[in-house]
Amino acid sequence: MKIIIVGAGELGRLLAATLCEGRHDVVIVDSSDEGLERLKDKLDVMTVEGSCASVATLKRAGVADADALLAVSGDEAANILSCQIASRLGVKRTICRLYSSDCFSEEDGVTPEAFGVWRVFSPPEECVAKILSVLESKIVLEKIRFSNPDALMTVFEVTPSSLLAGTRVKDIPGPEMINSIRFAAIVRDRQFLIPHGDTIFIPGDKVYVAGHRERVSEFIRWISPDDSQLSRILIAGATDTGKALAERLCPTGCELRFIEKDQRKGERLLDELPAGIMVINGDPTDEEVLDEAGIDGCDAFISAAEDDEDNILCCIMAKRLGAKKVVTLTYKPEYIKIVPAMDTIDCGFSSTLVSVNVILRMLEAGTMRIDAILQRFHAHLTEFKIHRDSPVCGKPLSQCELPPSAVFALVFRDGEVLSPSGDSSLAPGDTVVAIVTPDSAQELEPLLLKKGLQRR
Amino acid sequence: MNSRIVAHVVSTLVGILGLTMLSAIPVSLMMGDRLRSSGMFLICAGIPISIGMTLALLTKPRPGAPQPGMREGFAIVVFSWAAACVFGSLPFILEGKMLWYDALYETVSGFTTTGSSVIDRSLRLSDGSTLPAGVESLSYGLLFWRSMTHWLGGMGIVVLSIAILPFLGFGGQLMFNAESTGVKSQSDQITPRIASYAKILWGAYAVITAAEIVLLLFGGMPLFDAVCHSFGTVSTGGFSTKEASVSAFHSLYIDWVFIVFMFLGACNFILHFRLLSVGLNAYLKDEEFKAFLLLSLISAAFASFMIYASSLTLTTGETLKAGFLDAATHGAFQAVSLLSCTGFCTADYNLWPSAVGFLLVLLMFIGGCSGSTAGGLKVARVILLLKHSLSEMRRCIFPRSIPDIRLNGGRIDPSVIDKLLAFFFLFVGTFAVFTLLLSALCEMDILTAATASIANLSNVGPGLGKVGAIYTYGWMNPAAKILLSFEMLLGRLELYTVIVIFLPSFWRK
Numbered sequence: 001m002k003i004i005i006v007g008a009g010e011l012g013r014l015l016a017a018t019l020c021e022g023r024h025d026v027v028i029v030d031s032s033d034e035g036l037e038r039l040k041d042k043l044d045v046m047t048v049e050g051s052c053a054s055v056a057t058l059k060r061a062g063v064a065d066a067d068a069l070l071a072v073s074g075d076e077a078a079n080i081l082s083c084q085i086a087s088r089l090g091v092k093r094t095i096c097r098l099y100s101s102d103c104f105s106e107e108d109g110v111t112p113e114a115f116g117v118w119r120v121f122s123p124p125e126e127c128v129a130k131i132l133s134v135l136e137s138k139i140v141l142e143k144i145r146f147s148n149p150d151a152l153m154t155v156f157e158v159t160p161s162s163l164l165a166g167t168r169v170k171d172i173p174g175p176e177m178i179n180s181i182r183f184a185a186i187v188r189d190r191q192f193l194i195p196h197g198d199t200i201f202i203p204g205d206k207v208y209v210a211g212h213r214e215r216v217s218e219f220i221r222w223i224s225p226d227d228s229q230l231s232r233i234l235i236a237g238a239t240d241t242g243k244a245l246a247e248r249l250c251p252t253g254c255e256l257r258f259i260e261k262d263q264r265k266g267e268r269l270l271d272e273l274p275a276g277i278m279v280i281n282g283d284p285t286d287e288e289v290l291d292e293a294g295i296d297g298c299d300a301f302i303s304a305a306e307d308d309e310d311n312i313l314c315c316i317m318a319k320r321l322g323a324k325k326v327v328t329l330t331y332k333p334e335y336i337k338i339v340p341a342m343d344t345i346d347c348g349f350s351s352t353l354v355s356v357n358v359i360l361r362m363l364e365a366g367t368m369r370i371d372a373i374l375q376r377f378h379a380h381l382t383e384f385k386i387h388r389d390s391p392v393c394g395k396p397l398s399q400c401e402l403p404p405s406a407v408f409a410l411v412f413r414d415g416e417v418l419s420p421s422g423d424s425s426l427a428p429g430d431t432v433v434a435i436v437t438p439d440s441a442q443e444l445e446p447l448l449l450k451k452g453l454q455r456r
Numbered sequence: 457m458n459s460r461i462v463a464h465v466v467s468t469l470v471g472i473l474g475l476t477m478l479s480a481i482p483v484s485l486m487m488g489d490r491l492r493s494s495g496m497f498l499i500c501a502g503i504p505i506s507i508g509m510t511l512a513l514l515t516k517p518r519p520g521a522p523q524p525g526m527r528e529g530f531a532i533v534v535f536s537w538a539a540a541c542v543f544g545s546l547p548f549i550l551e552g553k554m555l556w557y558d559a560l561y562e563t564v565s566g567f568t569t570t571g572s573s574v575i576d577r578s579l580r581l582s583d584g585s586t587l588p589a590g591v592e593s594l595s596y597g598l599l600f601w602r603s604m605t606h607w608l609g610g611m612g613i614v615v616l617s618i619a620i621l622p623f624l625g626f627g628g629q630l631m632f633n634a635e636s637t638g639v640k641s642q643s644d645q646i647t648p649r650i651a652s653y654a655k656i657l658w659g660a661y662a663v664i665t666a667a668e669i670v671l672l673l674f675g676g677m678p679l680f681d682a683v684c685h686s687f688g689t690v691s692t693g694g695f696s697t698k699e700a701s702v703s704a705f706h707s708l709y710i711d712w713v714f715i716v717f718m719f720l721g722a723c724n725f726i727l728h729f730r731l732l733s734v735g736l737n738a739y740l741k742d743e744e745f746k747a748f749l750l751l752s753l754i755s756a757a758f759a760s761f762m763i764y765a766s767s768l769t770l771t772t773g774e775t776l777k778a779g780f781l782d783a784a785t786h787g788a789f790q791a792v793s794l795l796s797c798t799g800f801c802t803a804d805y806n807l808w809p810s811a812v813g814f815l816l817v818l819l820m821f822i823g824g825c826s827g828s829t830a831g832g833l834k835v836a837r838v839i840l841l842l843k844h845s846l847s848e849m850r851r852c853i854f855p856r857s858i859p860d861i862r863l864n865g866g867r868i869d870p871s872v873i874d875k876l877l878a879f880f881f882l883f884v885g886t887f888a889v890f891t892l893l894l895s896a897l898c899e900m901d902i903l904t905a906a907t908a909s910i911a912n913l914s915n916v917g918p919g920l921g922k923v924g925a926i927y928t929y930g931w932m933n934p935a936a937k938i939l940l941s942f943e944m945l946l947g948r949l950e951l952y953t954v955i956v957i958f959l960p961s962f963w964r965k
Contacts, residue, residue: 263858
């Protein structure tokens with residue numbers, strides 16, 4: 001599949017690297033050649049320098065036979081224009097990055113389709129959705145979605161007071177609940193374990209559980225029934241993401257407080273948001289400022305400022321000063337890999353990584369493979385479509401020679417979500433979600449034929 | 457300062473003023489005034505028309521002259537008002553034979569929609585005679601002109617000019633802001649051009665006035681009185697054609713029509729216009745309107761409750777035992793009249809319990825809504841001051857928090873709050889200084905001096921004590937009358953516009 005990426009920023013580069021790894025043909029277009037040169041040295045991609053919104057540039061990038069165009073530059077208007085040109089030149093799937101959701105309006109008939117845009121996404125909105133999903137429950141650290149909208153993987157932490165602490169997997173009561181979900185992985189002391197029946201949950205474990213959306217939610221409710229409503233949430237940084245988060249949290253009636261260094265940005269935030277939000281003007285890495293904002297006992301602290309280092313630092317401070325749950329946002333995807341190393345930060349999201357996952361999921365919705373990049377340990381979640389000739393087809397899984405570190409978390413069959421166990425066997429046309437580490441990838445690939453691999 | 461353009465605009469306005477003065481002639485003729493007095497209006501109108509037109513032609517801006525700026529805007533508004541007051545007093549001097557300072561006071565009171573009068577039975581005219589029946593001895597033409605000054609001044613003579621004169625389109629925004637009242641919010645501007653905005657305001661104003669005329673006619677009021685009183689109500693002025701003011705008509709229906717229209721006159725006229733497009737929601741979604749309505753209801757209820765079952769003296773001199781309906785009508789009338797800065801009276805509230813008297817004085821300070829014809833601090837300013845105080849209290853606990861003061865959901869810029877605090881200080885300061893000057897220049901008790909000062913600053917009209925409902929300002933000496941004339945003008949143009957003219961830096965480059 002040939003994919004054109006417009007914009008070689010942080011997001012564009014990570015997308016290029018990810019898609020390249022998935023053996024797609026990637027062409028990357030940007031108006032300045034600085035980033036492009038380095039990219040060309042690093043990745044097997046084609047680079048084109050020129051205006052992103054010009055027909056000539058896109059033609060040079062080979063738009064005529066491209067399957068998809070991802071407009072992810074920092075300029076909203078240019079992104080829309082690139083998509084429009086590409087769609088006129090015959091590209092079916094054009095994905096456009098926006099900063100806000102008010103560019104288009106369904107009611108007024110100003111739809112993305114009218115501009116030749118197939119799908120839109122805005123990184124702040126996607127981050128907000130991620131953050132909101134972990135605010136729902138105290139123990140949930142992350143929620144991951146798949147091409148099948150009914151499927152869900154949730155990461156939660158085993159707390160000392162949890163029902164699960166000290167319990168073996170097979171001792172969990174309620175077979176109907178346990179059989180419909182799958183414990184896919186446990187991260188313990190920064191090590192990745194594959195749980196089996198005799199594995200004992202110990203406090204501090206971060207558990208990946210996958211299954212049908214409702215079954216997983218039921219399970220989370222069962223182990224953490226005393227989830228009270230959020231009453232006070234602190235957000236550091238009056239950024240687009242902070243603002244989008246506040247817009248979603250406002251109607252829930254919880255008390256929102258912002259901490260923002262820049263007085264002007266704080267005032268602009270107040271201008272744009274409805275009444276009832278307090279903005280504290282100060283440095284979120286300053287203890288006095290955090291104290292004044294009421295950090296002690298707040299239900300959640302979310303650092304969404306522009307500076308990655310500040311975000312990580314103030315989260316560590318917030319946790320020490322008594323915030324119940326701290327969530328950090330970073331821009332650079334590299335930083336998210338060090339967040340799990342810091343026990344004080346509960347959840348961390350990289351807006352770039354979140355965006356890459358969203359785009360991969362969008363591309364997949366049709367026929368391709370999906371890669372979600374796991375943030376807690378070095379692994380991918382990959383969806384494979386089982387081919388008729390695959391050696392694992394038709395045999396119970398326990399008899400297949402699978403690499404020891406490979407886990408099948410979910411199976412989608414005819415739109416249904418199944419939890420695979422040792423006895424289940426795979427049928428042609430099934431989609432398997434596997435946790436793939438760099439070691440197991442080499443061994444898995446011959447067993448499962450990725451559809452994306454079938455080069456034309 | 458581009459004085460040529462200022463002179464041009466001001467003299468054009470004087471000319472227009474002269475033209476409006478002509479409207480008194482047909483009224484005068486129809487109502488059967490003596491021909492001499494109708495003819496006198498021709499002279500009175502002729503002077504401003506000829507002077508205005510000549511000067512306007514002489515000062516016609518040269519092509520390529522620089523656009524008027526901030527200073528010119530302020531100067532045009534202040535000098536237009538000054539000129540209107542001077543030329544508008546001509547009928548009182550020439551036709552009414554009043555002394556110049558009496559005539560000036562009456563005219564300023566008219567244009568600023570104060571509605572306090574110097575005309576009573578004991579007023580000395582220039583030929584030494586007095587008026588045997590007070591206001592009712594004036595000719596119909598003069599009475600009409602007296603009410604007309606209210607109507608012209610209510611929405612603003614400069615706004616009127618912006619609406620009807622296309623050439624004022626330049627810098628119109630500046631002049632509009634200098635003349636209109638209260639706190640402006642962004643959503644108030646509903647047309648891109650200030651001229652069409654001014655047309656809308658005057659349109660709403662004229663429609664409401666016409667509605668009141670019709671309703672008063674239903675109540676059996678003669679057409680002439682209905683027109684004059686409607687001019688005085690919607691503009692929240694308060695000049696009556698009767699000695700006994702509104703209670704001369706002896707009708708509860710008429711009293712309530714007045715209460716409703718005084719209230720409407722003190723609302724933001726843009727809300728009245730929005731009624732057409734948005735419906736009643738226009739009012740219900742407006743914070744200032746809701747506060748104003750609440751304030752009116754509470755103060756009306758309080759006043760009615762305090763006078764219930766007591767003996768009531770009407771401005772006609774009759775006394776009656778206040779039953780439920782009378783107490784409610786007269787309590788509400790006085791409260792709305794003083795809150796809306798109109799100043800019509802039906803009962804002598806000097807005799808009421810002192811708590812009601814004090815409440816009425818407080819209401820005078822507050823006044824009506826932004827963008828209305830009323831005076832005072834304006835409800836929006838009071839709301840914002842209150843919110844600012846609360847916000848500062850909260851900042852004692854959260855010293856780093858950014859103030860978030862809102863009106864109708866929109867955040868108010870801190871610079872607006874700063875200006876507001878300064879305005880509040882100037883307002884209270886002006887009130888205090890004029891109280892002091894007034895009692896120094898003219899022998900009067902402190903209650904009279906203080907309430908006269910606030911009644912003129914807020915463009916209300918009657919105060920307490922010797923300027924109460926059944927008194928006029930006729931007994932004051934010339935110095936006090938001139939002082940109060942200036943104070944009314946200060947209040948109408950909301951202090952800043954007038955005061956900047958006196959700053960040395962205003963005149964320097």
